[in-house]
Structures are given as structure tokens and as C-alpha cells.
Amino acid sequence: MQATLETLEGLDRKLRIVVPAERLEQGVEEKLREAASQVRLNGFRPGKVPMREIRRRFGEGIRQEVGGELMNESFLTAVQENSVEPAGSPTIEEVTLAAGADLEFTACFEVFPELTPGGFDSITIERPTASIEDADLEQMIQSLREQRTVYEPVERAAAEGDRVNIDFRGVIDGEAFEGGTAEGADVQIGSGSMIPGFEEGLTGCSAGDTPSLELTFPDTYHVDDLKGKPATFEVKVNSISEAKLPELDDAFFQEFGVTEGGEAAFREEVRGNMQKELDGAIKNRVKQQVMDGLESTTEVVVPKALVNGEIDHMRADMAQRFGGNQQIDPSVLPAEMFEQQATKRVTLGLIVKAIVEQAELSVDDEEVRRTVEDMASSYENPEAIVSFYYQNAQQMAQIENMVLEQQVVDHVMAAATVVDVPMSYEEATKPPAPEPIDEADDAEADAAAADEDAPAVDEGDSAPGDGGEGAQKED
Known part of the structure; x- marks a missing residue:
């Protein structure tokens, strides 16, 4: 085998490789004999198919197969002999693969760059120093309680923080629009999940009320056809529920795996x-x-x-x-x-x-x-x-x-x-x-899937107003 390495611009390299015809033909003949012993053709006994018939039917395909194997093998040998490390698979060009001729081809590829890292003393790292204060702990416990908020029905007017279940239908110039109608939609007053004025319009309403809200979609709304448009929403208030935080008791602690110690x-x-x-x-x-x-x-x-x-x-x-x-x-x-x-x-x-x-x-x-x-x-x-x-x-x-x-x-x-x-x-x-997401995230995600008892992450309650996208504010 002969291999000539050419250094091109930057990291690009080119190898011109020549494999002697004898080696190619030897590989082809070995594959043909192997095929002759295994092939089954109508009119011939197993293992008795004439070689000329094997060559006629399978010769070209076997030559391509052997040529591919020799190209892979000779390329690996050539890069080792020339002490180069390819960065990725080569592009094979200018292939000569004919009976009785040398196997010739060109492999184009990139090599890894030579690096000499240094100058670490010029790097400045700002390392945070922090501790957990009592206020941080209290805020975290409050957040955990809020994640497990339950809503209980009340018979009073809606106020800040309440969840109001409504049906609504929105129209622009008297015409309904896509996403502007919903039934049984939950809206939390003060969440900011709806367009400006919608949640405020529910404040003070009681179950059974049917307020009419004259609102305008923000100029920054995520649906182009609705940006800046005035709309009327006819609303029916179905029910009102107020938020109740769980008590700090044993039942709550057990949800976090704390079964004793209070x-x-x-x-x-x-x-x-x-x-x-x-x-x-x-x-x-x-x-x-x-x-x-x-x-x-x-x-x-x-x-x-x-x-x-x-x-x-x-x-x-x-x-x-x-x-x-x-x-x-x-x-x-x-x-x-x-x-x-x-x-x-x-x-x-x-x-x-x-x-x-x-x-x-x-x-x-x-x-x-x-x-x-x-x-x-x-x-x-x-x-x-x-x-x-x-x-x-x-x-x-x-x-x-x-x-x-x-x-x-x-x-x-x-x-x-x-x-x-x-x-x-x-x-x-x-x-x-x-x-x-990096590999470490992948590893932890796969591990979570393997642990059938692993608790699901509580993302909190779903965003209010999911039933009517056309009234929701863009996040």
C-alpha cells in the first residue's frame, strides 16, 4: 500500500492511497469462493454452482464490498503511519475500482487542532459566598406550602387570590374569534394570566353574575390579528374558591419523605x-x-x-x-x-x-x-x-x-x-x-425514569385561563 499525505489549508488534509491490484483481487476471489459454497440457485445442487455463474451474478457487488473494506482498512493504516488524528469521517473521492487495476482513492478529512492551554493565572473567578438565613428557610417553606395550595368553594364576592370558574365568549366587532370562547375556565385573580382588565373585571363578582367586560388586547399580544383590538367578553361566573395553605403537620411533612421527628x-x-x-x-x-x-x-x-x-x-x-x-x-x-x-x-x-x-x-x-x-x-x-x-x-x-x-x-x-x-x-x-440540556442532565433524567417510586416534581397549579387562549396574556 502507498499513501501520500497532503496538508491543505488549516485543518484540512488529503490522503492519496493506492492498494495493489493483487490484494484487491485476492479479496474478491476469497469472497467469491465463500459465496459459491453458500449460494442456492435453481438448477444447481448446493455448493455446485459454477464459478463463472457466481462471478457473473455476484462479481461486481463483491468487488464493491471488498473495495469498501480495503478503503476503510487502508485509511486507518495510513493515518496511523502518518501520525494524524482525523476529526470525523473522511470524504472519499476519485475512486478507481476496476478488475486487474490497483485500488486508488482520495480521502479528505480534518485533523484535531494542536492546543497548548495556558495563561490560567490571567483568569479571574468571582466565587459566590452565601449562607442560608432563617428568612430564606421560612420563604422556602412558604413556597412549598403554596405549591400544595388547595381551593375550597366559598359563597362570597371574588377577591384577590381567589380562583374563579367562568364561562366566557369574546367578540370583536360583533364577531367571535379563535380562542376567545371557553367553558369552565379557572382564572386566579391577581395571577396576571389574562389580558389587562379581565381579572380586575371579575373582582367583586359572585357566583351567578354575568359581567360584560370591555377590554383591549395589548399591542404586544402574541397573536398578530388580536394586537391592539378592542373586544367584548360576556362572562358567566360559575363558582368562586379561595386558596387554603396546608398546615405544617405530619401529613404535610410526609409528602416530603419526613415520617418522624415532626x-x-x-x-x-x-x-x-x-x-x-x-x-x-x-x-x-x-x-x-x-x-x-x-x-x-x-x-x-x-x-x-x-x-x-x-x-x-x-x-x-x-x-x-x-x-x-x-x-x-x-x-x-x-x-x-x-x-x-x-x-x-x-x-x-x-x-x-x-x-x-x-x-x-x-x-x-x-x-x-x-x-x-x-x-x-x-x-x-x-x-x-x-x-x-x-x-x-x-x-x-x-x-x-x-x-x-x-x-x-x-x-x-x-x-x-x-x-x-x-x-x-x-x-x-x-x-x-x-x-x-447537557449530558449530566441526560444521565439524571434517565435515572429518574428508572426509579418507579421517584416523586414527580410539583410544578404548581396549571395556569388559569387555559380554556380560552384568546384572553390570556402572553408570558
């Missing part, structure tokens, strides 16, 4: 979960700053093949997560939607990989175990979750990558300038702008 144990459990949330939020903030610092201090030429591969992965992920029961073709999602984030992911992945090699880091098995146990501790059956992870090679690979990435963060932090910034619990745990 309120003191419940408060300790809540504070412990808040501390986990705080620790995780600080860790994520620091990690994000480290990654941003690495990206700004390391010049990286990113292989297009890797970016395209990441785009395909993100497309498929979005199609699966948001397609519901529909089978969405990922290719209908524009690549431009994902290009910036995909490029960032690939860039940081290359930098992290380079730091791992440069610092000779390896996965800390003890930290992997602690991470798995910590992730499993939030479920009702943590032993089952730990077992799930350790029996799933893909999930374990994701966690090992996550741990190794944290080791890179710690390595960079040792050289970076770290400034502690005091802030409140609320400020420290405020979620950042949403980004595509």
Missing part, C-alpha cells in the same frame, strides 16, 4: 436540600466562569466536522424532547439554530481534552462513586438508582466525563485568581439563562 426534622430536611442547591449553584457558577475564561484565553481552530456532528446531536435531542408523540425529522430544524452553541461545546471539549492530557489527569473513581451516590440520594430508592448507573455503561461514561471535567476546573482554579463575592441565597441560586 416540624424540627422537616425544617432540617428542607435546610439540607437548600444547602445542596446552594452548593450546586455556586459550583456551576464557578465552572461557567472557568469555561468562559478558557475559551477567551485559548485560541482554537474548530474542525467543521465536529461542529456538524454536534449540531446533528442537538437536532436529534430537541426533536426527541419536544416532539411529544410525533416523529419529528431532526433535519427540518435549521442548523443555524444550533451552530453557535455547538461551536462553543466543541471548542470547550477540545480545550478540556487538551488540559486532561497536558496535566495527565485521570478519572477519580472515588469521586465518581460519591457523585453517583449524591445524585441517587434525592430519590426514594437510592440503592436502585446507584445500581442503575453502574449497570449502564453509557450513563457511567457521562458521569465519569462530568467528574473529569470538574477535575479540570479544579486544576485551572489552582492557578486562577479567585475573588469571593458575598451574596444572598436567592442571588446565588438564581438560575442562569437556559442552555441546551
Whole structure:
């Protein structure tokens, strides 16, 4: 075999490979003899089909098959001999695959960039420092109670905070419009879920009342045909219910897995979960700053093949997560939607990989175990979750990558300038702008599916006014 490597612009490389005709023909003859011993043709006994008939029927297909195998094999050999590491699969061009002739082809591909990360001491990290105050604990307990609010019917006029069940019909210039009619819709007064004036128009009404509301859709409304339009809503009030928060009793505590110890144990459990949330939020903030610092201090030429591969992965992920029961073709999602984030992911992945090699880091098995146990501790059956992870090679690979990435963060932090910034619990745990779900999120989501006893996350009550979209305010 002969292989000639040509360095093109940037990361692009071209290999011209020639495989001797003898090797190609030998492979073809071996496949033909194998086929002759197995093929069944009418008019011939098994294993007695003449070779000329085998060659006539299957020769071209077998030549293509053998040629493909030799191209794969010779390409891998050539890149090893030339000490290059392809970033993605090659594009095969200029193929010569004829009887009696050498197999010749050109493989075009990109290589990984050579990186030398450094300058970590120029990175400044603002590390939040926060603690859980008594007021934070009380606010969290109040929030947990509000999540489990129940509504009880009352016979009085509707007031702020009440849930009012209504039928309504909206018209514009005397004509009904799409989404402007609903029956049995729940509207919580003061929630801001309806267009301006709607909830205010229900205040003071009692069951059986039929107010008429003259309102105007905001200029910023999400339905273009309704923006700025005056509308009349004829409403019938069916019932009124007021919110009742659950008492801090044993029944309430048990909903959070606290079966003994009363309120003191419940408060300790809540504070412990808040501390986990705080620790995780600080860790994520620091990690994000480290990654941003690495990206700004390391010049990286990113292989297009890797970016395209990441785009395909993100497309498929979005199609699966948001397609519901529909089978969405990922290719209908524009690549431009994902290009910036995909490029960032690939860039940081290359930098992290380079730091791992440069610092000779390896996965800390003890930290992997602690991470798995910590992730499993939030479920009702943590032993089952730990077992799930350790029996799933893909999930374990994701966690090992996550741990190794944290080791890179710690390595960079040792050289970076770290400034502690005091802030409140609320400020420290405020979620950042949403980004595509990463592998760690995938791992935890799959684990949740494996735990049949895992409690569902309580998202609170559904938004009032779901029955009549045409009267709802845009979020």
C-alpha cells in the first residue's frame, strides 16, 4: 500500500492511497469462493454452482464490498503511519475500482487542532459566598406550602387570590374569534394570566353574575390579528374558591419523605436540600466562569466536522424532547439554530481534552462513586438508582466525563485568581439563562425514569385561563 499525505489549508488534509491490484483481487476471489459454497440457485445442487455463474451474478457487488473494506482498512493504516488524528469521517473521492487495476482513492478529512492551554493565572473567578438565613428557610417553606395550595368553594364576592370558574365568549366587532370562547375556565385573580382588565373585571363578582367586560388586547399580544383590538367578553361566573395553605403537620411533612421527628426534622430536611442547591449553584457558577475564561484565553481552530456532528446531536435531542408523540425529522430544524452553541461545546471539549492530557489527569473513581451516590440520594430508592448507573455503561461514561471535567476546573482554579463575592441565597441560586440540556442532565433524567417510586416534581397549579387562549396574556 502507498499513501501520500497532503496538508491543505488549516485543518484540512488529503490522503492519496493506492492498494495493489493483487490484494484487491485476492479479496474478491476469497469472497467469491465463500459465496459459491453458500449460494442456492435453481438448477444447481448446493455448493455446485459454477464459478463463472457466481462471478457473473455476484462479481461486481463483491468487488464493491471488498473495495469498501480495503478503503476503510487502508485509511486507518495510513493515518496511523502518518501520525494524524482525523476529526470525523473522511470524504472519499476519485475512486478507481476496476478488475486487474490497483485500488486508488482520495480521502479528505480534518485533523484535531494542536492546543497548548495556558495563561490560567490571567483568569479571574468571582466565587459566590452565601449562607442560608432563617428568612430564606421560612420563604422556602412558604413556597412549598403554596405549591400544595388547595381551593375550597366559598359563597362570597371574588377577591384577590381567589380562583374563579367562568364561562366566557369574546367578540370583536360583533364577531367571535379563535380562542376567545371557553367553558369552565379557572382564572386566579391577581395571577396576571389574562389580558389587562379581565381579572380586575371579575373582582367583586359572585357566583351567578354575568359581567360584560370591555377590554383591549395589548399591542404586544402574541397573536398578530388580536394586537391592539378592542373586544367584548360576556362572562358567566360559575363558582368562586379561595386558596387554603396546608398546615405544617405530619401529613404535610410526609409528602416530603419526613415520617418522624415532626416540624424540627422537616425544617432540617428542607435546610439540607437548600444547602445542596446552594452548593450546586455556586459550583456551576464557578465552572461557567472557568469555561468562559478558557475559551477567551485559548485560541482554537474548530474542525467543521465536529461542529456538524454536534449540531446533528442537538437536532436529534430537541426533536426527541419536544416532539411529544410525533416523529419529528431532526433535519427540518435549521442548523443555524444550533451552530453557535455547538461551536462553543466543541471548542470547550477540545480545550478540556487538551488540559486532561497536558496535566495527565485521570478519572477519580472515588469521586465518581460519591457523585453517583449524591445524585441517587434525592430519590426514594437510592440503592436502585446507584445500581442503575453502574449497570449502564453509557450513563457511567457521562458521569465519569462530568467528574473529569470538574477535575479540570479544579486544576485551572489552582492557578486562577479567585475573588469571593458575598451574596444572598436567592442571588446565588438564581438560575442562569437556559442552555441546551447537557449530558449530566441526560444521565439524571434517565435515572429518574428508572426509579418507579421517584416523586414527580410539583410544578404548581396549571395556569388559569387555559380554556380560552384568546384572553390570556402572553408570558
